[in-house]
Structure formats: C-alpha cells, structure tokens
Amino acid sequence: MSGNTFGTLFAVTNFGESHGPAIGCVIDGCPPGMALSEADIQPDLDRRRPGTSRHVTQRQEPDQVEILSGVYEGRTTGTPIALLIRNTDQRSKDYGDILQTFRPGHADYTYLQKYGLRDPRGGGRSSARLTAPMVAAGAVAKKWLAQAYGTVLRGCMQQVGEVSIPFESWDHVAHNPFFAPVADTAHLEAYMDSLRKAGDSCGARIRVTAQNVPVGLGEPLFDKLDADIAWAMMGINAVKGVEIGAGFASVAQRGSTHGDSLSPQGFRSNNAGGVLGGISTGQDIEVSIAIKPTSSILTPRESVDMQGRSTEVVTKGRHDPCVGIRATPIAEAMLALVLIEHVLRHRAQNADVRAPMAAIAGSAAAAG
Amino acid sequence: MSGNTFGTLFAVTNFGESHGPAIGCVIDGCPPGMALSEADIQPDLDRRRPGTSRHVTQRQEPDQVEILSGVYEGRTTGTPIALLIRNTDQRSKDYGDILQTFRPGHADYTYLQKYGLRDPRGGGRSSARLTAPMVAAGAVAKKWLAQAYGTVLRGCMQQVGEVSIPFESWDHVAHNPFFAPVADTAHLEAYMDSLRKAGDSCGARIRVTAQNVPVGLGEPLFDKLDADIAWAMMGINAVKGVEIGAGFASVAQRGSTHGDSLSPQGFRSNNAGGVLGGISTGQDIEVSIAIKPTSSILTPRESVDMQGRSTEVVTKGRHDPCVGIRATPIAEAMLALVLIEHVLRHRAQNADVRAPMAAIAGSAAAAG
Amino acid sequence: MSGNTFGTLFAVTNFGESHGPAIGCVIDGCPPGMALSEADIQPDLDRRRPGTSRHVTQRQEPDQVEILSGVYEGRTTGTPIALLIRNTDQRSKDYGDILQTFRPGHADYTYLQKYGLRDPRGGGRSSARLTAPMVAAGAVAKKWLAQAYGTVLRGCMQQVGEVSIPFESWDHVAHNPFFAPVADTAHLEAYMDSLRKAGDSCGARIRVTAQNVPVGLGEPLFDKLDADIAWAMMGINAVKGVEIGAGFASVAQRGSTHGDSLSPQGFRSNNAGGVLGGISTGQDIEVSIAIKPTSSILTPRESVDMQGRSTEVVTKGRHDPCVGIRATPIAEAMLALVLIEHVLRHRAQNADVRAPMAAIAGSAAAAG
C-alpha cells in the first residue's frame, strides 16, 4: 500500500535509500526447486551499474548482491528470497546544499510535502539507485521464464535526445554503452560529449520486447497485461510515456489496417504488441517508453528555497547526462516481473499455461 | 487478483457482461456521511451512453443506475455501495457467427485461450460496455473530491484519426458529440461520415486533466501517482498509449527545458504533468491517451475459424466507428478513481492531506 | 481494505444491509467451465434461512438468489459471478427506538464511533443477515471442491448453552432444527422453549470439518491454513473463540501425546486437526467455534442513550434465542471459502495440487 511492493503472487518488496547502509529486496512467491545463486543475478546488475562508460555517472558502486534466504543447497525453497546490496560509495557531501532548495524536475518538493521531511542524501528513496534491487529480482524472474517457456526479454535504445536510432540487429546491443541496436555509435558518442560539455541532459526512448510469451496471460478488465506493463514502466524513474504495439501511431490508423489479421500460420502483423483485450496473444510483447532528460544538470536553474525565496540551483555531483542509457536492463527486469506475476495468476485460475503457438490452427483446435 | 477490482482503499469491483442480465459494481471504502443519490451518478452515465448521436453506436441502453446498498437516508454509511444497471437491449442474434471465428483486433482469440471458452454475446466481458459501472463509480469519486478539495476533472478530444483538434476552450466540450474543445466541429462530422460510409474506423487521442489536486499524493516507488494513472488508462478498452505531462515529447527535450523551474509564485511550467518522483505537485494533472480504431468494422478481414481454417470476417451489428469518442467520460472517471484512492492512502499514512498551494512559498514554510 | 471482501484469488465481495433493498456478493476468481445454476446455491441458503422452526427467528425471508453474471450457457466463464438476494421482509418499525440507545452486546455503539452515523434498520450492516451471501458463495466453493477432490464439508452442534451434545452420527444432523448429530433432540427443544419463555438467550458451540482436503495447502508463516480458518470463523457474527484440532485441550497435553505419530497406514491420531506448521496434512480439518448468546433479548438491560443518560433497553422484534443454531451452514461455507482460496494459491505456486493420501508411504515416495 505504501508503494514498495511490486506484484502479488511474485511479490518484490524493495527497501533502502541511495546513501543509506544498504538497499535490497525480498522476493516472495518464487516457485520452489529452481537452481539459483548470486551468479544468476550479478550479470544484470553489472549491465545497469554506473561507472561503466564516460556517458554515465562516474559513481563507483560494485552492486554486489548477497542472497540471504530462500535458497537451500543451490535451489529455491519456495520461501522468501532476500537480496542485499551494501552501499559503498556514499559521498553525501556532494548533496549538502540540496536540503535548503528544491531542484527543478526533482522530487525534493513533493517528498517534503508528502512526508513532512526528506532524506537529501542522493535523493534518498527517490534515487534511481533503487532500480538495482528490481534488476536483481528481474534476473530471477527472467531465469524462471526462460526455463519454463523459453521466454526471451530484450531491450534497446530507440532514440537519444533528437537522434533516432534505426534497428539493425539485437547483436549490437551489448557492444556499445547505449544499448543501441546499431554497429556504429560514433555519432551517439559525439552527441553525448557535446551535451556533457554544455552542462545539459537529454531524454531517451527505449524499446523492450518479450519473445515466447505464453498465450492467455492477463486479466480482461483492470489487471490487463498491458495495463500492468504500463504501470511497471511508469514506475521506473523519469518515464513519462508508455506505448504498447502501435501505440500513439494507432490514433491515425484505420481499423482495417490496425487489426492484425489471422491466418493458419499465425497473425499477419503485430499492431497489438502481443496483447488483445488485455490478454497475451502469444506474439512478441512490444513496449516503448519515453524517459525525460536528467534533472541534475550543471546549468543554473531558477528555484525557491525552503523559505519560499527565489534562488538559483546548480546540481553538481556525478550524474548521468541521459538517465535513459541505463534504463534498458531496468525495463527488461520490470517486464519480466510483470510476466511472471501473470503466469502465476494464470496457473491459479486455470491450472495450466498454454505455450505460445507457432500456428493458430493447432491452438484453436486444442482449445476448442 | 482476477482483475475485476480497481483500487484498494476505494475499491470498485466490477461485474457483468455486455448481454447478460445486468452489469454493475460494488464500491467499498467510500467515506461515510456524503450525500448521495442516483441523481449524482446518472449524468455521467448519460454522457457515456450509446445512441446519443449518429457518430456512435445506435444501440439503445438507458443505463439506468440503482443504488442497492451503502446509503441510508441519503448519506453514505461507509459500507459497500452496490450499483446495478440492468441490461435492456440484448440483440444477441447480431453476434451469432462470432463464436466460430476470431475477429481481428478483438479479444476472441485470447479469451478462448485464457479460459477455454468464451461468451460471444456482444464481446461478453471484453465489451466496452463494462466501462459504464466505472463511470458510475467515478461519479461518486468525483463528487467526493469536489467537496473535499474542489478538484475538477475534465477531458476532451485532441485528435480523431488524422485530424488534430486544437484546444479552444473547455466550454465547447459539452456542445458537440466529440467532446471536442472547439466551436466548429463540422469537419469532424464530415470526417466521421466518410469513414462510416467506407465501412472503416479510426483511432483517437484524448486529454484528461485534474485541477485542484492535493499535493503529496502518490507513492515514490511502484504506486507512483503517474504509474497508477497509466495502469488505469491502459485498463480502458482499446487504449494503446499513455503520456503524462510532456510525455514522448520529453525524449527530445533538454534537461534545462524540461525541468519545471520554481518561483515564489509557483511552478513556471508543467512539463511534469503535475507529478514529480511519482508524487503530485499540486499543479494540474495532465494525461493524454491513444485509442486504437474500432475493431468491429464492415470491411472484410482475413481470419481463421475455430478449426484453424482460413476464413473472412465481416462484423455487422451496431458499432462505434471511433470508440474514442465515448472515451472522454470514461477517462475522467478512471482518473477520479486513482485520485481518491491516493487521497485515502495519504490519509492513512499522514493523517492530513495538503491542499494544492497557490504559492509555493507558503507551502514550503508550512511544511518546513 | 474496508473488510467486505473475503479471499484474494477466490474473492467474495459482500454488499447490502439487513433492511436495504438487497444483499448479495460478487465472486471473483471462480475457475471457468464449472456447471452452475441457482439450484446449486439455493439449498444451502434454505438451510440457513430464518423461519424454519420455532427455535429461530420468525422473520420470513425467502432468500431467493439470482445469478447476474459470470455464467454462460450454464457454465462459469471465469469472470465475476454476481449473486443478488432481494430483501422482502423489512419491518423497520420494529427497530424504531434503537437509534436513540445502545443495545448491550450489540454493535450500535461501535458503529456510531467508527462511522459517525449508523443504519439502525435491523442492525444494518452488522446484521447476521449478511452471512446469507457468504453461504451462497460457499455453495459455489463447495461444489468446485467436491468435483475437484471429493472434499466434503460438514458441521454440527456440539453444545447449546449448558447442554453438551455427544456425537452419534452425521446422519442425524439434517433431521432436527439444531443441526445436532443425535437422534433424539427432545431435551434441546425443551431447553430452548424454557429459554424463550424466560426472555433470555444462550450460546452455542459448533464443530465444522472438511474431509478429503488436498495435502500441502496453507502458507507457513502468516496465511497459515489454520490462521485463515480462525480469521474466517471469527468473521462470523457472535463468534468469540476458535479451536483447531485439540485446541485449548492441548495446553494440558504432553508432547508425547499431542504429536500425531505416523505409520505406513497414515497418521495415528488427529490432535493437529489436519494442519501442521500451517499446512494441511490431508487428514480431516477439525474446527470448533464458540458463539455468544444472542444480544437481542426481551429481558430489560441497563444502557445509555445518545446523550449518555442512563436508560433501559428491551429488544423486541423477531430474534433467534440462540444465534448459534443457524451458524452451522455459515461455518461450513466459510471453511469452504478458505479451502478454495488456498487451493488456488497452491496452484499458483506449485502448478499441481496433491490429493489427500490414504497411505503416507505412497505420498512420501511420490514427493521424494
């Protein structure tokens, strides 16, 4: 109810602040019997980790995860899996003057209004650092989905600031600091360098997909699969928009174009983005998100202090010039968490889960 | 868990099918002591009702609401408010052949895969008719929010198909069948007529706003106010995209532009759309949604039958050529339901709710 | 959150007041495909119904149930099942003076304090009449459990006031107005008659059991199967105590006696009442509950009025001299609702449910 638990059947309770002693989460509801160790989780944390290129924050956080419970002799026991990440790099002096002013675009003002107090150290609980435990939990979900259905979760950068990035191949994504699906990212490097020199920041657009998703996931009215995906994505810091399938482009489409026709070999297109009536079709889930430009910039901004007097704010410290760059593994994790939740819900209601079907023919016959 | 309840503290459980005996909802958690009668609810139902112009479905459903419980001597008692709407116009013969095929863009295929069976009468549970109980529940929420904080919820059409609609004034919205904020809608009428003649349909883009929203609503991590809004909007039939504030436009913005600066008189702009760090700022909440074109069209479409054989589908019956037209009161209702939920959550945690502040100066001093 | 929904995966939302237009419930989460009609539900409602003997209230409520949704062509569709019971016998004049005083043992005082107002008609929402929708929902759960696992739910009277009732046979329960498992109930009739003449009331002790319960149901820490049973039973009006298995007698037992030993043929005893560590053993679930004497009695009682002045209260009207008499079908329904909830939870987590085992040998080998 206080917004720190994600999911119900695969429930992830997140705790910690950017500059407190530790961050982490408790995963409750992971099915028993799955092989699990820190080595399954660390790689995704490393993909999200700061300090890996000059285009992201230079903070050094090893983000080493420790499994505290829920695993016995290398297998999940069905009981809560607690994951702990100790904070190591806490230069809170960088943030000393924040407490007296409200940084534009930041949650300073709203936190103070909500709670009557705030933890200024690195943004406290509003820091994007709190996505690390979600990436860790998402890694557990990804492993389970991969083993159960061969589900593959992937994300890539679609746009950085004004620079649109065409899709060439998933193979490129791991080989550049932008998660860009292109071979040559020299122009992106140059763009980011100029932005950093200008003391400014830019937004990003990310695409996330899931392949081999069981058909029939999602609830028809409120917990639609796409509604839960939208909720999960908007839960990532700085996200301002979410699209499923054709998204906002569907406004100008005709019904005769948008509605994906069916053939004995399967759907002919995927404007739906893998969801019809809130329920998965077995096609790829296709999601796109908009991430606003980083609010912490060197450019001076007009603001007010705690007494409501005019002042100017410059945010020093080590910040990402484009928070969207590190958002790709986060969005993948969030999508994985939504999917595993809905698989478990489906099992509760139907006792079996239907694998995604290559050909509709067979599935219809089987269901009929 | 089965996706038919919206909210937790102000929980609305929706029931019914398009062509069953009745639809309705149970509102659990409405604070006691508010004056309430059917007359508070019926006007919003009438705004959503079909058959009001030639541009929407010609089905005749009076959608007369009956309060079954939770009100004593004209006041809410704090116990569940059950609302009942009997279905009257159930021409299920129109839908006879649907059971044997899957209509492109519809939930036929996914329902069959999820449940192993489906109710073909008017789409059963996947029908947009199920938004009527939400509009009814939303009217209760709206009344409470208006009395408590003077909150005003409004929506209007921003785009129909390719036709963008500039914002002139809220005053026009009630005086045309499109909820368009413009004086002259002749071009929209002509556009819709041509579409109907072509046996096709189009999408729509809707804007929804809330004025006078208390500051401090929303949870910082997962139940962010904007995440819950995104979830609610994606829960409306046919919605494929959601934006808060600057939305997808924020991708190409610079941080120096996007971050709304603060002055002693208040925020200088509202790129945030009224939400920072998941928590309301007291500015207007600004939401925009994309609605896909109606899937039920007269144009023949390729599909398969229950045995997986190729077939062609033409959807007769009485359908909206642009489902987005009637979505405005629905989106308002959904936004109202999200806001009242978060007001009650805030009261649980903080015992007081802060009114939206004209000047930040005062609020900062008060909070500090 | 406002206490009107029972369960999460098989969620029953209850609405209505004793003397309002209607009472009912919405069942969300019933698995699809089960044959269901009003005829499956009415018999249990008739068992609970008032006016069936001179030992219960003489109110005449036919309690005719109507299925409003969730069933298509005689089968559940997996969508919400709304059940409606219109109130017919609303002699609210009987309750006219209640509004000015607080009846001892009643919820008058606490309702006023909680809500700031109260509905005095027949106790409003605090009336035991609200158990009728639970009995209806329980009938749906019972049918599903019976079909899936052969689960049998039964209850009987163990004690009426000071009169203890030995267990002779389940066969007798349906043939006397007390749900007593004995052939001869003449002494109970006499006891109740004398009580009624004295204008007083008495308590009761009820036993409820479930046979053929799958093994492995229940969560180890908080949602223990026995904890959820205790919660459900205490949720029945007037219940003041709950025991599982040996219950309070276990205080004076030794560990060497209490712990049920295991043999290749199964457990040797059932002090556990079918639950170990919060999880079902596959043995019979054994529950016992204490129900306080009816608070509405003809004997004058000391009380205060709304202004806090001394007064005397006599409750006229048509009341059960022992509310426990009609509690047996209610307790069965509540137990059924707890069990189906846990079956669905187990399916979510484990994808299969283990049938109760005749011999532990086989089960251990199978599980191992």
Added chain:
Amino acid sequence: MSGNTFGTLFAVTNFGESHGPAIGCVIDGCPPGMALSEADIQPDLDRRRPGTSRHVTQRQEPDQVEILSGVYEGRTTGTPIALLIRNTDQRSKDYGDILQTFRPGHADYTYLQKYGLRDPRGGGRSSARLTAPMVAAGAVAKKWLAQAYGTVLRGCMQQVGEVSIPFESWDHVAHNPFFAPVADTAHLEAYMDSLRKAGDSCGARIRVTAQNVPVGLGEPLFDKLDADIAWAMMGINAVKGVEIGAGFASVAQRGSTHGDSLSPQGFRSNNAGGVLGGISTGQDIEVSIAIKPTSSILTPRESVDMQGRSTEVVTKGRHDPCVGIRATPIAEAMLALVLIEHVLRHRAQNADVRAPMAAIAGSAAAAG
C-alpha cells in the same frame, strides 16, 4: 500471497530461515517522523531470546538487530524500514537425520508435500525463530501506538501444562522466566524440571491485552478486529486456539449476563473483550491463546521415513520444553501489529481516530 507479509497499511514482510545467513523483515507503511533506533527494538528481542533460563532452549542467539533503511537522522522517513538479524549459532549437524524422517507434530511432512523439498536445518522456515523479526516489528508498532494513544500492550502466562496460574499482578511478569503474573514461581520451576527429566513437553495458555485502544477500530464484516487478532495469533507457531473476551465460556452464558451493559461511567463488564461487531469499544482488548506442547522431545515416537517405512524418531538438540514460555512477547507484538494496521485503516476511511473514552456520555455526545 505466499504468507510472508503481515498487514497491508503497516505491512511487515518477513524473510529468512532458522539456520540460513540471516533473518529479518521489511516494515512498509510506518508513518514518518517518529524517533527510532535499534535501542527501541532490542529490549523486546531480548525478552524473546533463547538461552535466558534453564527452562528454555539453550541455543545462544544474540539476535542483534540492525536498521538498514527508512530512518534518517534518527527519525522514520515514511519509507521501508528494513531490519536485519544475522544468524550466529547454526549447529546444523544436530539436525542431520531429520531429512530422512517426519517428526510427529512437526511440519516436516507438510513442507515436503507443499514444496516438493524442504530445508531441514532447524526447521528452516517453519522454525519459531522467525518470530524474532515480528517481535522487532512489533516493537516499532508498540512505540508508535504508545506515543499516539498511550496504548499499553501486555501479556502473561495463564497456564503451564496442567498448572493454572492465578493473576496476581502485572508487576511480577518481568521477574520470572515464565512471564507469570505471580510472585512465587517455585512450583512452576519444579514442574518444568520434572518435565525436562521425563524427556517430554507441555502446552501453555497465554493472555494478551491492550489498554488505551482507540474506539472504532476494525471492519464490520471480514476484517473484524477480533478476526484479525485471531488470524495473527494462529499465525504464531504451535497456537491451536484463540479466545476473545469470554471466549468459549460464552457458550454457557445467558444473553442477560454476557452482553456488557452500559452506564454513564462506561461499560459495566468486558465479556466482549473490547470488541463488539468486530469494532473496538475502547475497553481493554482481551485475548487468550492455547499453545500446544513442543513437538521436539527426547521421548521416542513412531513415524515413517521418506520411503514410507516404519521408523522411530527421537529429537535431540536444544529445544524448549514448553514453547509457550517464550510466546508472551511474540503475542504482544502480533497484537500491536494488528492494532496499528487498523488505526491506519481507520485514518484512511475517517481521517480522525477517536481516543478511548473514559465515559461513554461524552463520546456519544461528541459522535452524535
């Protein structure tokens, strides 16, 4: 949903196993601004701790708690409070042979059936050791309730095995190892010594009370205050029965006796145990629980092994001869957690909480 979270608005998620690296919990929903440090929590943990007398297990667990998050400069921030207790004394060799057999009265069999595997080290997740994080969370709840309403939570031993313990004074409770409210406990010491020599164990009956509880807490139908208390108490390991107020004694009471009459000075008695219609009356909450005898005893017991063959079990290791002895601080903590949850729910619905009233007169006038 997997039974590891207690509460919704004040939600405590528990993790860990008896012999894993650590146990702990995350408290989500604690109101901001309360002074809090480890020193507020440790005393209650020390009261529950093993090894404090010869009558409880001789395991040495310092149970040192560390606050990982949710507190900034000594005050709660309104964000999750993570509490960590490292396990130090993990002699898992003691439990080596348990994996091959099922101990009578233990959860070995049900865990295996539920999960398909089990963690045998000290009972894993079914160990009473998992009550330590609840005692820690309860200490936070107690502090908040005490500051807000002066609520006092207390518990004492009522019966050990066959030995009933009269109530003399709360003052004695802290001065003997049994939490007994009597000055002289020599006979209890002798009783326990003889039991230990016999290699056997006994049950216990505990009383828990809360003074200065706000009136109006609890929901009328399912989340009755007493129902939630029953759920919480049955969630404590080994509890087999729960009573509120007169409890099972109310069966043989008359209505004219049981119903607590009201006077201008307040209620004349407290058979209700502080709850009427599921809602607190402002009187003391009175709860009594039955705890079964310890299942781990030296006396040999008949059982079966994993292959279903007859075998004999003797449980060595360091076990409490009466688990009930250490249950008093646990039951207090559970009651505190139920109360704070309902205070927060009440605030959500009513925005104000009514203090317990000395005289009904004033309260009635105020409410009316």
